[in-house]
Amino acid sequence: MPSSSDGGPVDVANAAEPIRNTVKSPHGRWPALPEALAALTGAGSLLALLSAGEANAPALGALSVTTVLALWGVRRALRDASALKRSAAALEAATDSVRDARRRARDFAESSTDWFWETGPDHRYVYVSDRLTTILGRDPRSVLGHSLLDLAQLVEDSATWAEYKADIEAGEPFHELEVTFEDASGRRFFLQLSAVPVRGPDGRFQGYRGSGVDMTAETLALVEARFMQAVVHDAIDSISEGFVLFSADGRLLICNERYRQAYPTIADLLVPGTTFAQILRAAAERGGHEIDGDVGDWVEQRLKRHLEHSAPVNGLLSDGRWYRISEHATGTGGVVKLLMDITELKTREEELAGQTCRLESTVSALSESERRYRQLVEMAPYGIVIWDRVAIRFANTAAASILGVGAGGLSDVPLAPFLEKGDRLEARLSTAADGNGQQVECEAIRPSGERRFLEVRASPAVYRREPAVLLILNDVTDRRRVEGELQRAQKMEAVGRMAGGIAHEFNNMLTAIGGFARLAERSPGDEARVVTCVQEIAKASERAAALTGQLLDFSHRRVSEEHEVVGVAQVLRDLKVFLKPLISAGIDTTIDIRDEDAHTLVNPVTLNQALLNLALNARDAMPGGGALTIALTVETPDSAFFARHGSLRPGPYAVVRVADRGCGVPQAIRDRVWEPFFTTKEPGKGTGLGLWMVYGTAQQAGGVVEMESEEGQGTTFSVYLPAVPPPEPAAPIDSLTLGEGESAAILLVDDETSVRTYLRIALEEAGCVVTEAADGVEALERYDEAGGLFDAVVTDVSMPRMNGPDLARALEERNPHLRILFLTGYASKETAAGLTAQAGRHIVMKPVPPERLLQALRDLMAD
Known part of the structure; x- marks a missing residue:
């Protein structure tokens, strides 16, 4: 029987009992093994026997089979417990390593200038680094939302978002998704996101891990840089001098249109990217320069001079004009080249050769001009x-x-x-x-x-x-002055061309006036016949007055050039008179007035001229004859019209359409027809100001002009003018008297006997006492003879010996408060303003009917 450590016998059955209890623990877990090991402390000798094997076979033979198996199980459990302990230690070390790695990754994420984020499989954020909160100054969820799909509202281009959304929903990686938004203060943010998908061992999508970049500063800097680039390019294109900039490697960077005009033979090569050497060779091959010797040598020498930035030179370029050519080095190693047109100076130099003083002045001016070019933007003419x-x-x-x-x-x-x-x-x-x-x-x-x-x-x-x-x-002050002169010249040319038609119309009117006067003279006792003749004479006189008024309109001799309420229908009827001598016999002209009450607030002078210009353009578009239609309607344009012309106020418009069936306007020049001085006519046939003046007339009246044209089918110009209510009719004058019981002593002055007689009779019928004078000198004599006892003076403006204004100044010395009524057939706005600047001075345009004469006299006496 085995013995214990103290030499006593060992009870194997009792020693194995705790082991069996431990192994058979109801928990079945390894943490019960320490108890089993403690129980085996007294069974050490049995284990030693088992370890000895066959040497102790007799002793083992004394044990039961059950006991031996239990002891073998305990040994195996001890070996497994030792291995588990070693695994637990390894697991703890690995866990510490992973924890350290996670801390390092998080530290890197938080210290980065960018930010990191992570989503779950439903695309909702599960992690966003604190860096984004610092950038935005708020909770990121208030901007980015709770899911990647919430970014839709921050992507400006819907098509771009559709592409990124498809990748996100498919779990594909995406890069540089740009989002933008404004905070409450109006500050804009530009962010850029990129991500890769996360997949599990089974390949299933588990979400995204990504990063973001704050692109705000870079984006705003790029916008400002592009703006400044646009400003510089606009300024360079606006100057009147040629400008070109080459890079350090000799490639063209910037070239304005004025520079290209100076080199017409190589203008197609003056585009960014072309090298200076290529430009020189093309110039030599196309004959843009006179070259003595080999072309290659000339190109090499010219390129060397270009790189050395020699002093300014004068040259006659291929456009036939003289330029001062200057080349200057830039700070980055490039070259700026400037062309100053000195053709006029060159001509003057040749004319003043030998006159040293003026030559020095010219050279000084050129030097000063050279210094100005060094400050290109600052010295731009715009x-x-x-x-x-x-x-x-x-x-x-x-x-x-x-x-x-x-x-x-x-x-x-x-x-x-x-x-x-x-x-x-x-x-x-x-x-x-x-x-x-x-x-x-x-x-x-x-x-x-x-x-x-x-x-x-x-x-x-x-x-x-x-x-x-x-x-x-x-x-454009000087240009406006020149344009005004050209407009007046054009207008007077039109008046001259209309002289034949005016003479024809006046002869018709004079025939009627003279004929009816003779008929009335032959039968003075036939009252009905005399009244009829007199009425017809009055009508013809009114037609003549209207024709004269229109002629004065076209020559700008009206008293007023301000806007006034104008009946457009009457303007078109009057226009037909002027068109008679100007429209070819093969052109059928139709005036189609569909709204008699069409009125607008416009300058009648410029409106007449504008419509005449459109009619003459239509005539020129139909050299072989055709149909010309001038129609008048009142319309309320649709919303598309006001969308095209955002500055116009909604409401009804008086629309005049001038339509022809001519050649039409070519598509290539339709955008240029409104430009001043642009014309397709031969030199001397047009100034290019006609349509420009039409456009200006409509714009000044608060309207617009539109053009519809089809090549070979004709053109329609539509003039839209804001419609206004017609003016209230003037109250009729019931009496040809100054008033009940009223009378006035009038000094009447006019050099035309018939006119003076008519005016005397009209005034005497109104109860006035009239003293006549044939001119200003005689008027002063009559004034002094009567002792100045006159209530008013009615005088013509233009008279021999002493005219009306001089008479007024002479009478003012005698009586500063004397009232004076001026009569004139024509007067400019400035002249009329000068005559009526003083109180008690009025002016009336001839011809003047009795009613208007007496009303003017009443107003004068009441002033």
């Missing part, structure tokens, strides 16, 4: 202004000069004080900041009080990340 709708934030030298202030005088000052009706113009120009570009003509008011005419083009811009307006100012 004013460039950045206006943030509050104040002017930037203005170049040209803008300061146009507005009459010194350098720097336009910084941080309001725009309105420099413009006529500045508040209203500011409101209109400010809409350009929202993308609604504007182009207006206005008057600039300099601090000195001088006025200049400007063309102002407004485009959207950005100033300090806020919407602003880019204004391009073009001083």
Whole structure:
């Protein structure tokens, strides 16, 4: 029997009992093994026997089979427990390593300038790094939402979002998804997201892990850079000098149209990317330069001079004009080339050869001009202004000069004080900041009080990340003066061409007047016959007066050129008289008036001229004859019309359509027909101002002109003018007297005996006491003879010896308060204003019927 450690016998059955109890623990778990090991402390000898094997076979033989099997199970359990302990230690070490790795990854994510995020399989965010909260200054969920699919509202282009959404729903990786939004303060954010899908061991989609980049600063910087690039290009294209810029490697970067015009033979090569060497060789091959010797040597020498930036030279270029050519190095190693047109200076130099003083002055002017070109944008002839709708934030030298202030005088000052009706113009120009570009003509008011005419083009811009307006100012004062002269010349040419028709019409009227007068003279006792003849004479006289008035309209000799309520139907009827001598016999002219009550607020002078220009253009479009229709309607245009012309107010419009069946306007030039001085006619046949004047007339009246044309089918011009109610009819004059019991002593002065007699009779019938004089000298004699006892003077303006204005000045010395009524057949607006500037002075246009004469006299006496 085995013995214990103290030499006593071992009870194997009792020693194995705790082991069996442990192995058979109801929990069946390894944590019960320490108890089993403790129970085996007393069974050490039995284990030793088992380990000894056959050597202890006799001793083992004494044990039961059950006991031996139990002991073998305990041994196996001890070995497994040791292995488990080693595995647990390894697992703990691995867990610590993973935990450290996670902490490092999170630290990297939080310290990055970008941010990281993760979603579940339903695309909802399960993790977003704190960096995004710092960037946005708020909870990211308030911007990005709770799911990747919430980004739809932050992607500006729906088509782009559709592509990214398809990838997200398919669990595909995506890159550089751009989103943008504004916070409550109006600040814009530009973010960019990229991600890869996460898949489980079975390949199933478990979500996304991705990163994001804040692109706000880079995007805004790019926008501002593009804006400045556009400003520079616009300024360069606006100058009158040729400008070209080459890079350090000799490639063309920028070239304006004026430079291309100077080199017509190589203009097609003057595009970005072309090398200077290629341009030189093409110029040599196309004959743009006179070359002595080998072309290759010339190109090499010219290229060397280009790179060395030699002093300015004068040259006769292929467009036939002289230029001063300057080349300058840029800070980046490129070359700027400037062309100044000195053709006129060159001609003057040749004319003044030998006159040293003037030659030195010219050279000095050229040197000064050379220095100006070094400040290209600052010295541009067009004013460039950045206006943030509050104040002017930037203005170049040209803008300061146009507005009459010194350098720097336009910084941080309001725009309105420099413009006529500045508040209203500011409101209109400010809409350009929202993308609604504007182009207006206005008057600039300099601090000195001088006025200049400007063309102002407004485009959207950005100033300090806020919407602003880019204004391009073009001083057109001199051009307006020349245009006015050309318009007057064109108008007088039209009047001259109408002289035959006017003479024909006047002869008809004179025939009627003379004929009816003779008929009345032959039968003075036949009252009915005399009344009929007199009425016909009056009608013919009124027609003659109307024809004279129209002739004065076309020659700008009316007293007023302001807008007034005009009956358009009558204008068209009057127009037909002028068209008679101008329209060819093969052209069938129809005046179709569909609305007799069509009235508009317009300058009748310019409206007459505009419609005549359209009719003459129609005539020229039908050299072989055809149909010309001038129709008048009152319409309320549809919404599409007002969408095309956003500045027009809704409502009814008087529409005059001038339609022909001529050759039509070619598609290539339809956008240019409204430009001033653009014409397709032969030199001397047209100034190019006709349609431009039509457009200006409609625009000044608050309307617009539209053109519809088809080549070979004809053209229709539609003039839209805002319709207004007709004026109230003047109250009829019931009496040809000054008033009950009233009388007046009148000094009547006119050099035409028949006119003076008519006026005397009309005044005497009204109860006036009339003293006659044939001119101003005789009038002074009659005045002095009567002791100045006159209530008023009625005098013609144009008379021999002493005219009406001189008579008025002479009478003013005698009686400053004497009332004077001027009569004249024609007078300009300026002349009329001068005659009536003083109180007690009125003017009436001849011919004047008795009613209007007496009403004018009443108004004069009441003044």
